Amino acid sequence: MKIKAILIAGLVSALTITTVSAQEKEKRTPQERATMLTERMDKALVLTADQKAKISELNLGVALKNERIRKDATLTKDKKKEALEANKATRDMNLKMILTPEQYAKVQKMEAKMHDRREERKGEKKEHEQPEELK
Numbered sequence: 001m002k003i004k005a006i007l008i009a010g011l012v013s014a015l016t017i018t019t020v021s022a023q024e025k026e027k028r029t030p031q032e033r034a035t036m037l038t039e040r041m042d043k044a045l046v047l048t049a050d051q052k053a054k055i056s057e058l059n060l061g062v063a064l065k066n067e068r069i070r071k072d073a074t075l076t077k078d079k080k081k082e083a084l085e086a087n088k089a090t091r092d093m094n095l096k097m098i099l100t101p102e103q104y105a106k107v108q109k110m111e112a113k114m115h116d117r118r119e120e121r122k123g124e125k126k127e128h129e130q131p132e133e134l135k
Helices: 002-026 030-045 049-071 077-098 101-129
Strands: none
Touching: 030 049, 030 101, 049 077, 077 101
16 A cells, blocks of 8 residues: 555656646746757857857847747737748858858758657647547
8 A cells, every 4th residue: 555655656746847847948038048059059069169159149039039929919820930930041041150061060960850859749749639539
């Protein structure tokens, strides 16, 4: 009986931690997201001090613009998507000027992997939402 109680308590704790982590992730400010991205890029690409400063400024600008777009209630979902894609294109163009060709290629690979993971999660989410008879 004690073992069952301990297992249940452990499960509840794990679920609580997962929920809190997900909520904290959603609450990150544009500045925090930009800093985290810059640090991740620095670790993966071994940026020079000049590159890191420029990329930090670029990431912050993009994060702030994206935040404004997401919160703009006057924009339709399609207009938001369009504006976010335009920001991404501008960011990519700037990254190409800041990074070496090798670093830029590595960024492209990293972003492709992240995109694939996001698509996989979307697919898994949709599978869970479908009624059993449609699976």
